[in-house]
Amino acid sequence: MKRTAFFISDGTGITAETLGQSLLAQFETTSFTKLTRPYIDSVEKARAMVLQINSAAEKDGVRPIIFDTIVNQEIRDVLAQSEGFMIDIFSTFLAPLEQELSSHSSYSVGKSHSIGHNSNYMERIEAVNFALDNDDGARTHYYDKADLILVGVSRCGKTPTCLYMAMQYGIRAANYPLTEDDMERLQLPAALKKHKDKLFGLTIDPDRLTAIRHERKPNSRYASFAQCEFEVREVENLFRRENIAFINSTHFSVEEISAKILVEKGVERRLK
Amino acid sequence: MKRTAFFISDGTGITAETLGQSLLAQFETTSFTKLTRPYIDSVEKARAMVLQINSAAEKDGVRPIIFDTIVNQEIRDVLAQSEGFMIDIFSTFLAPLEQELSSHSSYSVGKSHSIGHNSNYMERIEAVNFALDNDDGARTHYYDKADLILVGVSRCGKTPTCLYMAMQYGIRAANYPLTEDDMERLQLPAALKKHKDKLFGLTIDPDRLTAIRHERKPNSRYASFAQCEFEVREVENLFRRENIAFINSTHFSVEEISAKILVEKGVERRLK
Numbered sequence: 001m002k003r004t005a006f007f008i009s010d011g012t013g014i015t016a017e018t019l020g021q022s023l024l025a026q027f028e029t030t031s032f033t034k035l036t037r038p039y040i041d042s043v044e045k046a047r048a049m050v051l052q053i054n055s056a057a058e059k060d061g062v063r064p065i066i067f068d069t070i071v072n073q074e075i076r077d078v079l080a081q082s083e084g085f086m087i088d089i090f091s092t093f094l095a096p097l098e099q100e101l102s103s104h105s106s107y108s109v110g111k112s113h114s115i116g117h118n119s120n121y122m123e124r125i126e127a128v129n130f131a132l133d134n135d136d137g138a139r140t141h142y143y144d145k146a147d148l149i150l151v152g153v154s155r156c157g158k159t160p161t162c163l164y165m166a167m168q169y170g171i172r173a174a175n176y177p178l179t180e181d182d183m184e185r186l187q188l189p190a191a192l193k194k195h196k197d198k199l200f201g202l203t204i205d206p207d208r209l210t211a212i213r214h215e216r217k218p219n220s221r222y223a224s225f226a227q228c229e230f231e232v233r234e235v236e237n238l239f240r241r242e243n244i245a246f247i248n249s250t251h252f253s254v255e256e257i258s259a260k261i262l263v264e265k266g267v268e269r270r271l272k
Numbered sequence: 273m274k275r276t277a278f279f280i281s282d283g284t285g286i287t288a289e290t291l292g293q294s295l296l297a298q299f300e301t302t303s304f305t306k307l308t309r310p311y312i313d314s315v316e317k318a319r320a321m322v323l324q325i326n327s328a329a330e331k332d333g334v335r336p337i338i339f340d341t342i343v344n345q346e347i348r349d350v351l352a353q354s355e356g357f358m359i360d361i362f363s364t365f366l367a368p369l370e371q372e373l374s375s376h377s378s379y380s381v382g383k384s385h386s387i388g389h390n391s392n393y394m395e396r397i398e399a400v401n402f403a404l405d406n407d408d409g410a411r412t413h414y415y416d417k418a419d420l421i422l423v424g425v426s427r428c429g430k431t432p433t434c435l436y437m438a439m440q441y442g443i444r445a446a447n448y449p450l451t452e453d454d455m456e457r458l459q460l461p462a463a464l465k466k467h468k469d470k471l472f473g474l475t476i477d478p479d480r481l482t483a484i485r486h487e488r489k490p491n492s493r494y495a496s497f498a499q500c501e502f503e504v505r506e507v508e509n510l511f512r513r514e515n516i517a518f519i520n521s522t523h524f525s526v527e528e529i530s531a532k533i534l535v536e537k538g539v540e541r542r543l544k
Contacts, residue, residue, distance in 0.1 A: 003373075012531040014440075015294040022287040022341060023365055026377040036541065038531045065372065069294065085372050087365055093295055100337065100357050101275075105298040121525065125484070128432045160400045163435055167526070168286075212397070253393065254439070259284040259310045269308065 004056040004064040005032045006084065008049060010071065013038035019089060020067035032065075040070065046078035053082040071105070120170065120271045127166035127173075127270065134174035135159055140191035143174060147267050149195055150175040152202035153231045154222075155212045157249040157257065161202065164254045169262070170270030183234035188242055200261050201239040201246025206232050208250050276328040276336040277304045278356065280321060282343065285310035291361060292339035304337075312342065318350035325354040343377070392442065392543045399438035399445075399542065406446035407431055412463035415446060419539050421467055422447040424474035425503040426494075427484045429521040429529065433474065436526045441534070442542030455506035460514055472533050473511040473518025478504050480522050 005024060007016040013036045024032055033056075040049055056064045066084035070076050071094075080086060094105045134142055136159065143149060148165070150158045150173060158175035165171040182189055192199060204212075206229040213223035221227055239246045245264050249257050262269070277296060279288040285308045296304055305328075312321055328336045338356035342348050343366075352358060366377045406414055408431065415421060420437070422430045422445060430447035437443040454461055464471060476484075478501040485495035493499055511518045517536050521529050534541070 012527045014527055014531070015290050018287050018290045019361070019365075023362070023369060026343070026362075026366060027369065027373055027375055028378055029375050030373055039535055065369070071298070087369070089291070090295070090298075092364060093291075093359055094298060096359070097295060097299065097337070101299055101302055103299055103301050106300050122484075124526070125429070125432055126487070128435065132431070157397070159404070160397055160439070163400065164439055167432070167436055167439060212394075215398070254396070255284045255286055259286070263311055 001060070001062070002031055002033050003060055003062055005034050006049075006053060006056075006064055006066045006068075007034065007036040008040050008066060008068040008070065008079065009036075009038050010041040010075065011038065011069070013069075016067045016069045016089060020065075020087075023067075023087075024065075033060075040075065040079075041072075043074060043078055046075045049079060050082040053079075053084045057083040123170045123270055124167065127170045128163065130172040130174070131159075131162040131166040135162065137176040137191075139174075140176070143191065143195045143198065145172060146174045146195070146198055147171045147270075148173045148200055148261065148265060149192065149198045150200055150202055150261075151178055151192065151244070152246075153178055153204070153209065153228075153235050155209060155216065156202045156204040156232075157254070158202055160254050161249070161257050161261070165258045165261070168255075168258065168271075171262070171267060172270075178231075178235050178238065180231070183231065183238065188238070196242070196244075198265075199244050200265060201235070201244045202257070203232060203236055203239070203246055203248050205248065205250040273334070274303055274305050274332060275334055276332055277306050278321075278325060278328075278336055278338045278340075279306065279308040280312050280338060280340040280342065280351065281308075281310050282313040282347065283310065283341070285341075288339045288341045288361060292337075292359075295339070295359075296337075305332075312347065312351075313344075315346055315350055318347045321351060322354040325351075325356045329355040395442045395542055396439065399442045400435065402444040402446070403431075403434040403438040407434065409448040409463075411446075412448070415463065415467045415470065417444060418446045418467070418470055419443045419542075420445045420472055420533065420537060421464065421470045422472055422474055422533075423450055423464065423516070424518075425450055425476070425481065425500075425507050427481060427488065428474045428476040428504075429526070430474055432526050433521070433529050433533070437530045437533070440527075440530065440543075443534070443539060444542075450503075450507050450510065452503070455503065455510065460510070468514070468516075470537075471514075471516050472537060473507070473516045474529070475504060475508055475511070475518050475520050477520065477522040 007013050007020045009016045017036050040046055053064055064084045067087045069089050071090055098105055133139055150162055152158055154177045162173040162175050165173045209228040210225045217223050247260055279285050279292045281288045289308050312318055325336055336356045339359045341361045343362055370377055405411055424430055426449045434445040434447050437445045481500040482497045489495050519532055
């Protein structure tokens with residue numbers, strides 16, 4: 001049986017979506033149709049939502065779950081008239097927080113995701129540009145400005161991880177691909193030796209790597225299992241020899257890999 | 273007065289951080305020192321957290337606010353002994369959800385951010401690669417595979433927006449820079465005409481654009497206010513002439529711009 005879950009917000013919907021996803025992930029036996037509905041910031045839009053919610057209830061034969069972060073009482077009252085089961089995220093926590101902080105919530109619409117605003121904006125854009133400009137070993141003479149330098153074989157997930165850390169945390173992360181030359185030399189390239197304290201290794205299961213490389217260069221030696229297995233083995237040996245902390249990206253999401261790297265390296269977020 | 277807020281999780285900390293940030297954004301009169309502490313997944317780590325929390329309490333002279341998404345009762349009990357004010361996100365909502373879904377939560381540690389896992393992984397990596405391969409008009413012959421094509425002047429925020437939509441939602445977004453030639457021709461490039469239904473415009477205030485371009489090419493004509501103002505005016509005229517929906521990125525975060533674009537274009541997320 002499929003059940004519909006709505007993530008409803010007067011802003012981007014990221015908070016409702018993130019918390020809703022996390023909570024629903026705890027219920028593995030039920031499968032959900034997940035729908036995010038951002039910018040529900042008027043009574044009219046709320047009335048239209050009620051129709052969507054009720055038709056989902058009819059279709060599923062069971063009432064939808066609603067995760068909302070709406071601050072406006074009038075809008076929430078309209079949603080409350082729907083047939084959905086409301087998990088009212090903000091109203092649940094704002095009252096106790098107001099008491100604890102002995103100040104009143106501004107109840108301002110669309111405030112529900114503060115990351116990325118104002119002073120953060122340039123910081124973040126610069127971090128993304130840094131990741132792009134220093135991707136895949138393209139440039140090594142700015143490593144003194146890097147917070148982190150990810151190293152690993154080609155296509156092990158360095159670029160998405162660097163971009164995620166830039167976007168989410170404003171971290172300046174460069175990445176450098178370890179190629180066969182580096183492996184045969186059995187040592188770190190000079191450009192990396194100088195910044196060893198910033199290095200973090202990514203590794204990956206050879207079969208996953210083979211699949212990813214086939215997407216780029218089908219049936220190439222580069223994408224062969226033998227080659228992938230060789231490169232991964234050699235690079236993991238290099239990490240151990242050089243005492244470079246590393247993580248296997250195969251079974252983790254980009255979020256998990258990034259969070260683990262920041263903990264391991266003790267790097268603090270730049271976005272506040 | 274500064275007050276410390278801890279976002280504590282047995283996983284990445286993204287859920288605790290996102291909800292905590294959203295709630296604290298509602299209290300503009302208090303300023304917070306925000307600390308995210310992921311992977312607090314053992315009683316030992318929880319005991320170490322208690323020391324951090326209590327020393328922050330002593331330093332601030334007021335008890336810290338704790339947003340936690342920890343599912344393990346034993347670990348939560350340890351944190352509860354700290355001097356912090358606990359906002360216990362999961363325990364608050366799991367009980368009502370269990371009742372409504374008439375099934376038990378798996379209470380599995382580290383489950384608290386499901387986005388980006390398993391089937392989502394390749395989808396997302398492919399979307400990020402698509403954004404990179406089709407960035408800045410580098411390639412136009414794959415636009416039939418694009419979910420969206422962002423257009424606008426150089427440095428108006430197209431690349432970070434495309435990368436964010438790829439990372440967060442698995443959306444395949446290309447972007448194409450409108451240059452003076454396009455403006456003088458007073459028409460859309462042929463490559464874009466064919467896919468007009470996928471186009472979305474980004475614009476930006478000339479003074480912000482001037483600041484951003486100065487970061488890249490200080491004191492160039494490209495970065496001059498006159499040039500920026502000219503390009504922005506011409507491109508906004510082009511958007512209006514061609515009936516291309518557009519948004520001014522100046523006062524919005526990348527999250528907000530992305531969410532508004534998806535709503536406007538009616539594009540659904542690919543990550544579930």
